[in-house]
Amino acid sequence: MILYPAHLNMTNQIHDFFNESSQEVFAQNIQKALEEIAPVMERDKFYSGASVQELKQKMQAIMHQEAEGLSLEEALREIKDLYLDHAITFHHPTYIAHLNCPVLIPALVGDFIASTLNTAVETWDQSTSATLIEQEMINWACDLFRLPKSSDGVFTSGGTQSNFMGLLMARDHYAYTQLGANLKQSGAIPEMSKFRVFCSDKAHFSVKKNAALLGLGYDAVVTVATDNQFKMQPKALEEAIRQEKQKGNLPIAVFATAGTTDFGSFDPLVEICAIAKAHEMWFHIDGAYGGCFAMTNTHGHLFEGSQYADSITIDFHKTLFQPVCSSAFLVGDQQNFRYVSHYADYLNPIETKEAEYQNLITKSIQTTRRFDALKLWFTLRMVDEASLIYYLERLHRLALNAYELLLKENCFELAHFPELSTVVFRYRLPHLRDDHQQDEVNLYIKNTLFNSGQASIASTRLNGRIYLKFTLLNPKSTKEDIQHIIQLIVKEGKQYQAEKQLVTV
Ligand SMILES: Cc1ncc(COP(=O)(O)O)c(C=O)c1O
Numbered sequence: 243m244i245l246y247p248a249h250l251n252m253t254n255q256i257h258d259f260f261n262e263s264s265q266e267v268f269a270q271n272i273q274k275a276l277e278e279i280a281p282v283m284e285r286d287k288f289y290s291g292a293s294v295q296e297l298k299q300k301m302q303a304i305m306h307q308e309a310e311g312l313s314l315e316e317a318l319r320e321i322k323d324l325y326l327d328h329a330i331t332f333h334h335p336t337y338i339a340h341l342n343c344p345v346l347i348p349a350l351v352g353d354f355i356a357s358t359l360n361t362a363v364e365t366w367d368q369s370t371s372a373t374l375i376e377q378e379m380i381n382w383a384c385d386l387f388r389l390p391k392s393s394d395g396v397f398t399s400g401g402t403q404s405n406f407m408g409l410l411m412a413r414d415h416y417a418y419t420q421l422g423a424n425l426k427q428s429g430a431i432p433e434m435s436k437f438r439v440f441c442s443d444k445a446h447f448s449v450k451k452n453a454a455l456l457g458l459g460y461d462a463v464v465t466v467a468t469d470n471q472f473k474m475q476p477k478a479l480e481e482a483i484r485q486e487k488q489k490g491n492l493p494i495a496v497f498a499t500a501g502t503t504d505f506g507s508f509d510p511l512v513e514i515c516a517i518a519k520a521h522e523m524w525f526h527i528d529g530a531y532g533g534c535f536a537m538t539n540t541h542g543h544l545f546e547g548s549q550y551a552d553s554i555t556i557d558f559h560k561t562l563f564q565p566v567c568s569s570a571f572l573v574g575d576q577q578n579f580r581y582v583s584h585y586a587d588y589l590n591p592i593e594t595k596e597a598e599y600q601n602l603i604t605k606s607i608q609t610t611r612r613f614d615a616l617k618l619w620f621t622l623r624m625v626d627e628a629s630l631i632y633y634l635e636r637l638h639r640l641a642l643n644a645y646e647l648l649l650k651e652n653c654f655e656l657a658h659f660p661e662l663s664t665v666v667f668r669y670r671l672p673h674l675r676d677d678h679q680q681d682e683v684n685l686y687i688k689n690t691l692f693n694s695g696q697a698s699i700a701s702t703r704l705n706g707r708i709y710l711k712f713t714l715l716n717p718k719s720t721k722e723d724i725q726h727i728i729q730l731i732v733k734e735g736k737q738y739q740a741e742k743q744l745v746t747v
Contacts, residue, residue, distance in 0.1 A: 260358065271314055278318045282326050288334035290327055291695030300324050335716060335723035336697040341503070341531060343715040346563040352620035353565050356613040363397075363613050364603035365590050373600055376615035382622065383556055383570050386536045387527075388549040394576035396605040397569065397614045401530030402448040404555035404571035405497070407582065407607060409452045411553060411573065412495035412524035413437060414581040420492075420522070426581060430457055438486045440464050441497035442474035442509055446528060449497050471658060472505040474498065476513035483521055495524035500545065501532020504702050504711060506641070506662025508532060511547030519550070527554045530569070532662055534561040537627065538634050541662070550574070558618055561634065561663075561715065568614045579605045633717040637663035640714040643721040647728055653735060657704055663714040666702065669735045671744060679744070681708040687734040697727045 260268050304320060312320065331337065333344035363369040363376055380395040398404045416437065417423040423431045437458050441449045443465040453462045464486060467478040483493045496518040498509040511527065518525035527533075527548055533556030535541035536548070548554065551574055558568040573579065583604040585592040590601035603609060621630075641660035648654045648667050657666040669684050684701060685708055691697040700711040710731070712724070738744075 274314055274318060278322055278326060282329055282331060283333070285331065285334070287695040288331050288337040288698055289692070289695040291693060292328050293693070297324075297328060330698065333716060333718070335719045336727060338712045338714055338716075338719075338724075338727065339698040339700040341557075341560045341713055341715065343560065343563050344718070345565045346621055346625060348620040348624035349564045349568075349617040352617035353614075356616040359613075361613040361616075363611050363615075364606065364609055365601040366594075366597075366599040369602070369613065372613045372616070373602055375619050376602060376613070377600065379615040379618045379622075380570060380572070384572055386533075386556075387529075387545060387551065387554055387572065389551070389554075389572060389574055390549070392575045392577070393572060394579065394605065395570050395572035396579075396602060397611070398571050398606070399567045399608070400559065400569045401446065401528065401555050401557045402451070403607070404530070404557075404569055405446065405448045405526070405528055406452040406455065407571045408497070408524075408526040408528075408553040408555065409439065409449070409456055409458075409495065410607075411578050411581050412439070412526065413456055413458065415524060415552075415578060416492070416494040418581075433492060434458060436491045437462050437494045438464050438491045439495045439497060440466055440479055440482055440493065440523075441528075442466050442468050442472075442499060442502070444468050444472045444502040444505060444507065445497055445499050446503050446530065449528075468507070471661065472502060472507040474509040474514060476510060476517060479514060479517055483517070483523075493521055493523050495526060497526045497528055499532075500527050500529040500548070501535065501662050503531060504664060504666055504704075505658050506532065506660060506664045507658070508541075508544040508661060511545065511551075515547040515550050524552045525550065527551045530555050530557040531560050534558065535634055535638075535662065538631050538638075540635050540638055552578070561637075562618070562621065562630070563633065564617050564621065567612070568617055582607055636717045637714050640719055640721070640724065641665050641712070644712050644714065644724045644728075647721070647725055651728065651732060653732060657709055665712045665714075666704065666709050667711075668707070668709045669731060671735070671739055674744065677707060679742075683735055683738045684708045684710055686738045687731050690734050690737075691727075691730055696730055699727065699731075 300323060304324060332342040361369055361372045363372050366373055376397055383395060384393040398407065414425045417425045417431060421431065421433055425431070434457060439449065439453060439458070439462055441463065450460050450463045454460055464482050466474050466482050469475050479496065486493055496514055498511055498514045500508050500511070515525050532541070533554065536545045554572040556570050556572065558564040559566045585595070590603050594601055641663045644665045645656065645660050648656055648665065653670055653672065655668045655670050668680065669687055670680060671683055674680060688699055688701045688710060691699060700713060702709055702711050
């Protein structure tokens with residue numbers, strides 16, 4: 243007879259799990275949690291304005307208490323004080339900083355069910371019809387870009403991971419088809435130091451980061467000049483490819499962006515695609531931000547050429563009002579998933595390759611993976627397409643409103659005409675020549691508004707100087723909300739000027 247330590251025999255005390263006999267308790271718990279969330283959603287500020295020091299002290303005070311086995315009420319009270327009261331709320335009209343969106347209720351229901359059942363989608367025997375649901379959502383996304391029948395895809399953790407997969411495939415495909423090298427099997431080859439990837443100088447940083455992670459290095463990424471609307475210039479791309487070839491380097495891929503992070507600009511896909519194909523390069527479209535706008539009347543035409551892409555990134559957690567994570571990586575030719583596929587005896591043995599069901603793990607770089615497709619499923623089943631299109635088009639309209647309102651004031655320099663739902667601009671102290679001081683006032687405005695909980699706006703750099711950025715992702719926001727934020731900016735700008743007693747010439 244095996245003797246277990248006494249505490250392991252107390253099966254009747256195992257009462258914390260969600261199972262056949264705990265559903266009422268679970269429902270009560272969720273109801274109480276919802277009651278605590280309600281005031282967060284109703285708060286009149288996007289943030290409490292608590293300082294870093296205050297929050298660190300709260301954490302320290304909790305960690306010094308010898309508490310365990312708290313009741314739900316106690317745990318909720320604790321987390322209210324530490325987190326809920328200070329969480330940043332993305333649905334608040336004064337939050338217009340980063341690519342975070344308010345979320346749709348159907349999406350939350352889907353996410354909740356996926357978490358509660360804890361489905362893992364890597365193999366059929368863990369997911370059954372969840373696999374079919376993910377596949378249908380992928381098919382829907384492939385259709386959005388008019389990808390061919392051979393296309394396929396997989397859900398990922400986000401744009402960074404999707405771009406990673408695009409670059410991995412580009413690298414391995416080039417090595418295999420042009421150099422006869424199987425990188426998956428044999429690892430790096432000397433020619434890899436000559437691989438070159440082209441993207442605009444406004445492309446997302448993940449292109450460089452992924453190049454480093456994939457053993458190509460930052461130096462493998464050649465940034466191509468953009469025009470005055472921050473779109474990649476096809477002529478500059480041609481010239482950059484020519485120059486790299488002349489140096490003996492090997493152009494393997496072009497990464498075009500459909501909606502750059504700062505400016506929302508769309509690279510000209512048709513021209514870039516033609517250049518990539520002419521040079522037998524992989525053509526990837528980073529549509530992490532702009533991809534969902536393929537649905538719209540305002541931006542649909544900008545995706546002409548996407549049907550010929552080798553791979554595409556699209557983030558539903560940026561612009562389809564989904565909770566994080568919800569993102570997909572699509573390929574024009576499903577055969578290319580061979581660069582990431584692996585068969586493990588215990589999970590997806592090679593014998594299952596021809597089975598009547600799919601093991602999604604063969605398309606993913608993750609093993610255990612959440613059922614993130616369910617929230618998109620609920621969204622597409624419950625929210626009609628016309629409403630989604632309306633929400634997206636409204637975001638663009640808000641950016642145009644913001645542009646007009648900023649122009650009306652005489653203290654802003656606008657960096658671009660908004661193509662998507664961001665507006666980049668700079669507060670200018672009248673006639674002040676010192677660019678450094680102009681940078682300072684912009685940072686002062688951003689930080690003061692955030693720290694006081696009045697508004698969250700972003701900052702970025704353009705030509706070495708600090709600019710402010712609105713990222714409009716809340717269809718419920720109004721022109722008046724934006725006007726209110728602009729007034730706050732003007733007020734803080736004047737305050738800075740008075741505090742510093744700035745003399746302008
Ligand atoms: C154009 C673009 N690509 C990729 C990413 C990375 O996406 P994620 O944050 O989901 O990894 C971003 C994020 O802002 C982006 O704007």
